[in-house]
Amino acid sequence: MLNNEHIQNEISRTLQSLEGVERAKANPFLFTRIKAKMQREENGWGKIGSFISKPLVAIAILVLVMAVNAWSVINSGTNDTLTSENNNIAISDITNEDDVVASADTYDYENLINK
Amino acid sequence: MTLTTEMELIEQLKQGDEQAFKIIVELNQDLVYNTILGIVQYETEAEDLTQDVFIKVFENISSFKGESKFSTWIYRIAVTKALDFLRSKKRKKRFGFIQSYFGNENAEADQVKDFQHPGVKTENKERAVILFRAIDQLPVNQKAAYSLHKLEGLSYREISEIMDTTVPAVESLISRANMNLRKQLEEYYKEH
Incomplete structure (x- = not known):
């Protein structure tokens, strides 16, 4: 354990450790990299990507998808009823048609025997 | 660099002159990089953000009216970018903590160095x-x-x-x- 005076001395020396600090040098090829980045963004996909990846946009898209899903689920309930009614009509039509076809078909031996 | 030369470069950049842009980047790149590096404390991210600062300078040079020094304007963009990065890192860290709480061990692992x-x-x-x-x-x-x-x-x-x-x-x-x-x-x- 260090004594208080020693601790204060250490703190002061640490706070002074940035005295005479020199500027950090940027990458010498920075301009080339900037140009490359600008070209990537210019082709459009970069901008679209960065736009979609924004949290607000991502959440808005998610909410929209969930709303569309909820809407389609709610509406599919009423549509199912209508569809099943239509199916019943269609099935009964087919059955009737089969009767007509079956009675008129001379190759329907089973029905011929029954008749 | 004299003030006249700087103003000339800015005017040329406003016309979309690539050579002027190159000179402006070369004159200010260490200033921007050092500022961002000191705040974010990560070299890779600092370089990436430095690139973003100059892209912003290129895109928004028309909004520079010369009311403040050009270096002040560039510093302002650099500091804003660096602080935005820190805020988003903080948000991710918070989210990582939630993920680690639910069992994702790697989620919280940050570049602690x-x-x-x-x-x-x-x-x-x-x-x-x-x-x-x-x-x-x-x-x-x-x-x-x-x-x-x-x-x-x-x-x-x-x-x-x-x-x-x-x-x-x-x-x-x-x-x-x-x-x-x-x-x-x-x-x-x-x-x-």
Whole structure:
């Protein structure tokens, strides 16, 4: 354990450790990299990507998808009823048609025997 | 560089002159990189953000009216980018904590490492690592003001122009930063 005076001395020396600090040098090829980045963004996909990846946009898209899903689920309930009614009509039509076809078909031996 | 040359370069850049843009990048790249590096303390991210700053300069040069110094305008973009990065990192860290709570062990793993500023004198390197660790714990505005003052050697007036605040506000930020750093370093030296 260090004594208080020693601790204060250490703190002061640490706070002074940035005295005479020199500027950090940027990458010498920075301009080339900037140009490359600008070209990537210019082709459009970069901008679209960065736009979609924004949290607000991502959440808005998610909410929209969930709303569309909820809407389609709610509406599919009423549509199912209508569809099943239509199916019943269609099935009964087919059955009737089969009767007509079956009675008129001379190759329907089973029905011929029954008749 | 003389003021006339700088104004000429800015006018050329407004016309979309690539050569003028190249010169502006070369003249200001160390200023931007050093500012961002001091605040974010990650070299890869600092380089990436430096590129973004100059893209922003290129795209928004028409909005520079010459009411402030050009370097102040560039500093302002650099500080804003760096602080935005820190805020988004903080959000991700919070989200990572939630993920780790639900069993994703790698989610919280952050790039915890000791930052070594390349411009620090050799004899001060060890102490500077401890100081940067303490600086990293400061609130973002204190961190920005302290870094601009210590690493870029800017006056309180220049910092106030960059951070769009008053000189007393900057004085207060740096005074609180010093107080917080002392407190953290005291705890550190009591333990070590």
